[in-house]
Amino acid sequence: xxxxxxxxxxxxxxxxxxxxxxxxxxxxxxxxxxxxxxxxxxxxxxxxxxxxxxxxxxxxxxxxxxxxxxxxxxxxxxxxxxxxxxxxxxxxxxxxxxxxxxxxxxxxxxxxxxxxxxxxxxxxxxxxxxxxxxxxxxxxxxxxxxxxxxxxxxxxxxxxxxxxxxxxxxxxxxxxxxxxxxxxxxxxxxxxxxxxxxxxxxxxxxxxxxxxxxxxxxxxxxxxxxxxxxxxxxxxxxxxxxxxxxxxxxxxxxxxxxxxxxxxxxxxxxxxxxxxxxxxxxxxxxxxxxxxxxxxxxxxxxxxxxxxxxxxx
Amino acid sequence: xxxxxxxxxxxxxxxxxxxxxxxxxxxxxxxxxxxxxxxxxxxxxxxxxxxxxxxxxxxxxxxxxxxxxxxxxxxxxxxxxxxxxxxxxxxxxxxxxxxxxxxxxxxxxxxxxxxxxxxxxxxxxxxxxxxxxxxxxxxxxxxxxxxxxxxxxxxxxxxxxxxxxxxxxxxxxxxxxxxxxxxxxxxxx
Numbered sequence: 001x002x003x004x005x006x007x008x009x010x011x012x013x014x015x016x017x018x019x020x021x022x023x024x025x026x027x028x029x030x031x032x033x034x035x036x037x038x039x040x041x042x043x044x045x046x047x048x049x050x051x052x053x054x055x056x057x058x059x060x061x062x063x064x065x066x067x068x069x070x071x072x073x074x075x076x077x078x079x080x081x082x083x084x085x086x087x088x089x090x091x092x093x094x095x096x097x098x099x100x101x102x103x104x105x106x107x108x109x110x111x112x113x114x115x116x117x118x119x120x121x122x123x124x125x126x127x128x129x130x131x132x133x134x135x136x137x138x139x140x141x142x143x144x145x146x147x148x149x150x151x152x153x154x155x156x157x158x159x160x161x162x163x164x165x166x167x168x169x170x171x172x173x174x175x176x177x178x179x180x181x182x183x184x185x186x187x188x189x190x191x192x193x194x195x196x197x198x199x200x201x202x203x204x205x206x207x208x209x210x211x212x213x214x215x216x217x218x219x220x221x222x223x224x225x226x227x228x229x230x231x232x233x234x235x236x237x238x239x240x241x242x243x244x245x246x247x248x249x250x251x252x253x254x255x256x257x258x259x260x261x262x263x264x265x266x267x268x269x270x271x272x273x274x275x276x277x278x279x280x281x282x283x284x285x286x287x288x289x290x291x292x293x294x295x296x297x298x299x300x301x302x303x304x305x306x307x308x309x310x311x312x313x
Numbered sequence: 314x315x316x317x318x319x320x321x322x323x324x325x326x327x328x329x330x331x332x333x334x335x336x337x338x339x340x341x342x343x344x345x346x347x348x349x350x351x352x353x354x355x356x357x358x359x360x361x362x363x364x365x366x367x368x369x370x371x372x373x374x375x376x377x378x379x380x381x382x383x384x385x386x387x388x389x390x391x392x393x394x395x396x397x398x399x400x401x402x403x404x405x406x407x408x409x410x411x412x413x414x415x416x417x418x419x420x421x422x423x424x425x426x427x428x429x430x431x432x433x434x435x436x437x438x439x440x441x442x443x444x445x446x447x448x449x450x451x452x453x454x455x456x457x458x459x460x461x462x463x464x465x466x467x468x469x470x471x472x473x474x475x476x477x478x479x480x481x482x483x484x485x486x487x488x489x490x491x492x493x494x495x496x497x498x499x500x501x502x
Contacts (some may be wrong), residue, residue: 014459018465022486025492032491036441038458046346055341058367062374221342 016232031306052221059183059250060274077282100134104145107263109242116142117152123177123239125260127170137266146177148192148237161201163187165218165225175236182253184219190236192216198225237282244282244291251276251299255312262288273299316463317343319385326386337377338384341370347462348394354457355398365401369393370375388471391464395472444494448487455483 013033021029092123104110104122112120112128115135120128134141139158151158153171160167162178163185172194189198191210199207199215206224208216215235238245244261246254252274256268268274278298285291286289292310296303304313316438317325321343328336345366352362369390373380380386445453451473458469459480466477 014466014484015486016481017459017484020481021488028492029488032441032488032495033460035437035489035495036445046349051342051345054363054367055338056343058341058370061367062371135474220338 048221052219056183057275061271099125099129099131099142101129105263106260109240116154116156116158119150119157121148121150121240123147123260124263143176143178144180146175146179146239148175148240164201164220165189166199166201166204168199168207169194172196175233177236179256181255181256182219184221186217186219188217188236189215190231190233192233192237214236241311242285244277244280244285246278246280248277248279250274251278251295254278254295258288258291259309264288265306266292266309267306267311269311269313270301273301319387322386323382326380326382329373330380330382332377337370337374344390345370348390351391352394352398355395356401361401362398363464365397366394368397385468386473388464388468389473391458391462391468392474440498441491441495444491445487448490452483452487452490455480456487459484 013030017027018026078214102110102112102120102122104124104126106125109124110122112122114120114130116139117135118139120141122128123146126143126147128141129144129148130141131138139154139156141160143160143162147160149158149160149169150173151169151171155170160173160176162176163180163182165178165187167189169172173192174194174196175190175192176187177186189196189210191212191214193212194213196210196214197207198210198218199205200218200222203223208225208228210216210228212231213233213238216225216228218225227282235245235247239261242261244257246257252268255268258264259266276299278295280295280298282291282294282297288310292303292312295301296312302313303310305311322340325340329340332448348366348369349359349362350496352365353359356362356365373390380389434446445456448456454473456468458464459466464472466480469480470477
């Protein structure tokens with residue numbers, strides 16, 4: 001409404017209300033309006049943390065999955081800038097800017113040799129994208145999933161954009177895990193060797209510097225990534241040896257990983273348990289069934305086989 | 314937190330209609346705390362209030378194609394939460410009896426109970442909230458939506474399903490009775 005009271009509704013009494021009182025009374029009524037404290041009634045505080053957790057639960061409950069390829073970040077913004085340039089110059093140049101993607105199919109892993117001599121090992125279902133000028137004018141790529149990078153030293157920064165974060169290095173090896181279907185868009189970075197700069201895309205100044213054997217994490221709602229802390233790299237990179245290592249991981253995320261690694265579908269019927277967390281180490285996993293059996297025993301769940309996977313309840 | 318503007322609400326409504334998850338998440342982040350507090354005014358239980366608001370957002374998403382762009386999304390959400398909260402009270406009216414009793418005892422405590430180090434204005438604020446709590450339901454609803462949620466008469470009318478004129482009457486009645494109790498209170502000091 002174009003009512004001027006709507007500008008600061010907490011302060012001002014609506015005009016209609018005030019005009020309903022006799023002129024002599026209005027001062028008193030205003031005083032009462034101000035004296036009412038938000039206190040007793042509105043004091044219940046709901047924190048950002050609570051809100052984020054509720055949102056994550058909601059995503060799980062509604063089973064939001066990414067239908068669109070949300071490999072956002074550099075390539076996307078770069079592509080948009082480029083679109084204007086291309087219109088002006090030559091259409092043929094577009095060829096160089098069309099992203100190339102490499103994907104590790106579900107149930108498999110892949111090693112990608114990048115044009116600059118660096119390598120990226122991709123966990124099942126992960127995808128990296130970069131444009132054809134990678135290694136020539138830039139070393140920017142986007143990731144959805146989990147990858148272990150071994151980066152050739154160069155004076156051009158090597159940047160990984162994932163779920164609203166950027167991990168930037170000159171030459172080193174490190175692991176990034178960032179699934180776009182994670183309810184909080186969580187990104188985990190752990191450094192094996194060298195030094196890494198890690199920051200949310202929108203707040204490039206809020207970078208944390210990770211040294212060897214350091215890890216950090218960012219998720220939606222944080223302005224700053226978590227402070228670097230020591231990490232056991234074997235736990236982080238266990239997937240490269242096809243191990244399953246979970247550290248206080250939600251059942252939802254654990255089952256997603258099992259789905260991707262074995263290319264099957266796990267239907268979690270009891271969605272209430274999806275947010276429960278579990279820690280576990282499985283060195284050699286012969287079949288998905290033995291792994292599921294273990295997880296279900298620990299979590300007090302049961303499972304049965306379906307046409308394309310398992311049902312957990 | 315800063316209150317979202319009308320324009321933001323209509324942008325979110327448009328985004329959600331187009332199944333834009335990002336718009337939905339933004340709306341949730343900025344409005345969830347407000348709605349949980351709103352629900353708590355009816356259902357005096359935090360967990361139940363959170364569930365109610367959660368359900369409303371689920372239903373908003375499920376029926377997103379039917380969002381009416383000409384209507385205020387803000388009032389619509391308030392209305393959904395209110396309906397569910399009232400249903401919750403109706404369905405579980407027996408369950409929370411003890412809780413209600415405890416609350417009645419609490420709110421009937423005389424103001425003298427408050428410790429002496431409190432200054433006069435915060436003490437008055439506390440007494441005021443007790444009086445507000447004791448207003449007739451409809452008056453209390455309209456008054457709180459206006460004073461604490463900053464909704465205008467048209468929006469409150471939407472939420473409570475009455476006319477803006479009635480909304481005004483409720484608020485005026487609420488303020489009149491607060492004024493009377495305040496006068497009594499001052500006499501007693």
